[in-house]
Amino acid sequence: MASTPPFDPSHIDRFLSGEASDVERAQVQAWAAADPRHHAFLESLRTRFAATSHDAATDTAWRALRAAMDVPGDALSLNAKRQRAVTRLSPQRSWRVPLRIAASLLLVAGSAAGWQWRNSVEDSFNAPSGATRVATLSDGTRVTLSPGSRARWRRNFGRGDREVYLDGEGYFEVVHDTLHPFRVRARDAVVEDVGTRFVVRAWPELARPEVAVEEGIVLLADSVGTSRGVALTAGQSGRLESDGRVTVAAIPNGAFTWIRGELIFDNAPLSVALPSLSRWYDVDLRADSSLAGRHLSARLVQQPLPQLLDALALALDARVARNGRVLTLARRTQ
Amino acid sequence: MNPLRGPSAPSDVGNDVVDRIRDGDVAAFEQLFRSSHASLLAFATSYLRDPARGEELVQELFLELWTKRAQWNVTGNVRSYLFAAVRHRALNTRRRDLLELDWIESEGIESIGTLHATPPLAGEESERAELHDQVHRAIELLPERCRLVMQLRWRDGLAYAEIAQVMGISLKGVENQLGRGLRALRERLLRT
Numbered sequence: 001m002a003s004t005p006p007f008d009p010s011h012i013d014r015f016l017s018g019e020a021s022d023v024e025r026a027q028v029q030a031w032a033a034a035d036p037r038h039h040a041f042l043e044s045l046r047t048r049f050a051a052t053s054h055d056a057a058t059d060t061a062w063r064a065l066r067a068a069m070d071v072p073g074d075a076l077s078l079n080a081k082r083q084r085a086v087t088r089l090s091p092q093r094s095w096r097v098p099l100r101i102a103a104s105l106l107l108v109a110g111s112a113a114g115w116q117w118r119n120s121v122e123d124s125f126n127a128p129s130g131a132t133r134v135a136t137l138s139d140g141t142r143v144t145l146s147p148g149s150r151a152r153w154r155r156n157f158g159r160g161d162r163e164v165y166l167d168g169e170g171y172f173e174v175v176h177d178t179l180h181p182f183r184v185r186a187r188d189a190v191v192e193d194v195g196t197r198f199v200v201r202a203w204p205e206l207a208r209p210e211v212a213v214e215e216g217i218v219l220l221a222d223s224v225g226t227s228r229g230v231a232l233t234a235g236q237s238g239r240l241e242s243d244g245r246v247t248v249a250a251i252p253n254g255a256f257t258w259i260r261g262e263l264i265f266d267n268a269p270l271s272v273a274l275p276s277l278s279r280w281y282d283v284d285l286r287a288d289s290s291l292a293g294r295h296l297s298a299r300l301v302q303q304p305l306p307q308l309l310d311a312l313a314l315a316l317d318a319r320v321a322r323n324g325r326v327l328t329l330a331r332r333t334q
Numbered sequence: 335m336n337p338l339r340g341p342s343a344p345s346d347v348g349n350d351v352v353d354r355i356r357d358g359d360v361a362a363f364e365q366l367f368r369s370s371h372a373s374l375l376a377f378a379t380s381y382l383r384d385p386a387r388g389e390e391l392v393q394e395l396f397l398e399l400w401t402k403r404a405q406w407n408v409t410g411n412v413r414s415y416l417f418a419a420v421r422h423r424a425l426n427t428r429r430r431d432l433l434e435l436d437w438i439e440s441e442g443i444e445s446i447g448t449l450h451a452t453p454p455l456a457g458e459e460s461e462r463a464e465l466h467d468q469v470h471r472a473i474e475l476l477p478e479r480c481r482l483v484m485q486l487r488w489r490d491g492l493a494y495a496e497i498a499q500v501m502g503i504s505l506k507g508v509e510n511q512l513g514r515g516l517r518a519l520r521e522r523l524l525r526t
Contacts, residue, residue, distance in 0.1 A: 009516040010509075016488040037465060041523050044469035049488040062364060063394055067362075069400050123383065134467070136474055136499045 005031040016045060123157070126150035127168075130282030132259070137162075140175040141182065144259050148279035171199045171259050174216075185223060189240045192229060193218040199255055205275050212237040220246050236273035263300040270294055274329075277312075281305055283327055290331035291316060352408050355399070363403075367396055370413070374420050380482055381424035396482050408497060417486065417500040455513045465523075474524045476515055479503075483511040 005027055013021040015028040034037045040057050050094025050106070127133035129146035130200045134144045135151070138158045143151050157163070159181065164172075166186040174182045184191040186202030189209040196216025204207040211220050213232045221229030222244040230246035237255065239247045254264025263280065265273050273296040274285040283305065298315050300308060309327065310322050318329040354362035371392065379388035395416075399406060408415045473481060483501060486492045487508075492500070497508045 007517075007520055009513040012516055013487065013512050018489060036521060039468055040465035041520065044466045045484075045488070045519075046349075047466070048470055048473055049485055058368055061371055061375075061389060061393065062367055065367065065396055068393070068397055136471055140475070142471070179375075 004034045007031060007322050012042070012045075015042075016049070034111075049192045089196070090159055122152045122154055124150060124152035129279050137164075139177065139180070139182075142173040144171040144173075146170065146279070166200055166202060166204055169199065169258075171197070171256065173197045187241050188223050190223050190229070191218050192221070196234075197233075201255075201270075203274055203275065208241060209240050210237060210239045212251045214256055244281045261302055263298075265296045265298045265300075267295045270296060277308070281308065282326050285327050285329070287316075287318075288331075291318060291329055349412060352406060352412060355403050355421060358403065362444060363396075363400060366412070370416055374416055376489065377417060377482070377485065378424055380478075380485060381421070382427060387427070391420065391427065395419055395423060403439050411496065413492070414496040414499045417490075417492070417496075418502075421500060436475050469519065469523060472519050473519055476518065480511045480515040484515060 002287050008027065011020065011028050014024055020028065023141055027041070032042045035110060036274075045271075108244050121305065125133060125135045125145070127147050127149050130146050131147055132144055132175045133198045134142060135256060136142050137153065139162060141162070143164065145151060146169040149170055149172055151167075152165040153163060157165065160180070162172075162177075162180050162182040164182075164184050166184050170182060170184070172182075172193070172194055182193050184193075184200050187209045189200070189202065189211070191198070191200055193216065196218055197214040198216070199212045199219050200209070200216070202209070209233060211218060213234050213236055215234050217233050219229035219231055222240055224244065228236075230238060230248065232246075235251060237249055237251045238298065239249070241247060253266040254262075257264050263277075265276075270287045270291060274287060278285045287317055294316055296312070298311055300311065312318065312329060313320055313332075317332050319332050321328045321330065347382050347438065351362050351366050359519050372427075374392050375385070375388050378391045379385050382388050382391065414489075468516075473484075479501065483497055486497045486500060494508045496501075503509070
């Protein structure tokens with residue numbers, strides 16, 4: 001059996017930049033073929049550093065620049081030209097208002113009350129409808145967001161306590177650090193952890209925020225601080241009630257499966273299931289009054305939309321009417 | 335030929351475009367912008383973490399280029415010039431942010447985060463994707479300068495000499511960044 005070809009960084013570099021000779025390329029390919037992890041290593045580098053053309057929106061950018069170039073008179077400062085260029089963009093392109101402008105608005109608004117210049121600036125990321133997103137924070141903690149969710153944290157994250165503000169639903173794999181407690185704030189809940197993996201669910205349509213712990217321990221409390229918090233260990237889920245108490249139960253089916261692309265609804269009311277599916281598929285799913293009070297039990301693994309609709313129609317004995325992006329389910333009449 | 339190099343490859347843009355732009359040729363300016371926009375945007379976003387601010391930076395750079403075109407001159411190649419200009423502005427922007435935010439970062443320190451899409455996966459694919467995820471995560475934990483050198487080399491197809499000029503390091507330094515980076519990634523991969 002031939003021995004594994006050696007790992008040669010300079011060959012791999014030349015391979016990835018397209019400069020490798022035939023011999024070098026064959027050596028790199030032999031190294032990759034020797035072990036699936038080698039192959040994944042190479043593929044990962046290629047995908048990570050691949051140029052993609054579709055997300056640069058060069059056309060839009062050129063139009064904005066061209067417009068800014070036309071603004072007459074050098075009396076106009078560069079600042080003003082840039083602002084004008086930014087505002088001429090098509091509304092579909094979601095560029096935020098440049099940070100400096102937002103900051104000065106903040107100044108003006110606060111001046112009556114005695115302003116503070118040092119507004120806290122945050123980093124954030126979000127998952128759009130139809131896709132999950134993962135981010136790694138500076139401490140190594142990994143956050144996976146379910147579609148439609150957002151996570152925010154202060155710029156000084158990691159230098160003091162570690163706090164993340166969550167809208168929606170996120171899976172947290174927290175790096176252990178006893179000196180710097182890690183907290184997730186979602187709706188009126190505070191989830192404090194030291195080194196664990198857990199999911200926080202805080203959708204507006206849920207009655208109350210919920211936490212499910214996969215590994216380790218978290219403390220669940222309300223943000224007002226009525227109590228120290230209830231400890232939840234692996235296999236437990238907690239629901240923060242409006243009076244600050246925590247109801248502990250077993251982890252519901254599907255609490256963690258979404259991270260790997262499997263959706264499970266276990267007798268879920270449609271008022272919760274349909275918004276969730278809408279976010280996952282980036283559609284607008286509704287039910288009319290003929291399905292009021294119905295619940296959904298279903299397991300969906302990577303279903304394309306048509307199969308999803310078939311599954312829903314079957315489970316609910318309903319039909320689907322489509323009006324643009326809105327899909328309405330109604331009880332099938334005989 | 336670099337199979338990874340995207341459509342924005344200003345390598346084909348010769349220095350005569352500088353002369354044409356100096357003379358006020360909008361078409362030449364547009365050609366330069368279109369051929370380099372995506373690469374420069376990706377580079378700026380690597381520094382600033384925010385695509386909106388990255389776009390703002392690239393726009394400002396080109397707007398200033400145009401406004402001051404009468405005096406514009408480039409020694410060396412245009413592509414390196416543009417990348418270096420983006421880097422210069424990005425570092426300045428971060429320095430200004432630092433003063434406002436009391437936040438310490440330099441090119442040598444690890445990054446704060448990464449964004450990559452993880453679409454739902456079928457069962458068989460999940461193991462391979464898990465490996466990918468691990469490597470992508472490991473890449474994000476590399477020192478920033480190392481990652482940027484990799485990006486310029488494998489995404490944008492810059493030569494060693496160009497990377498050295500853009501990043502303000504020596505040729506040997508470029509080689510070291512790539513070699514050490516790859517070795518570090520491999521070590522991390524084999525440890526898991």
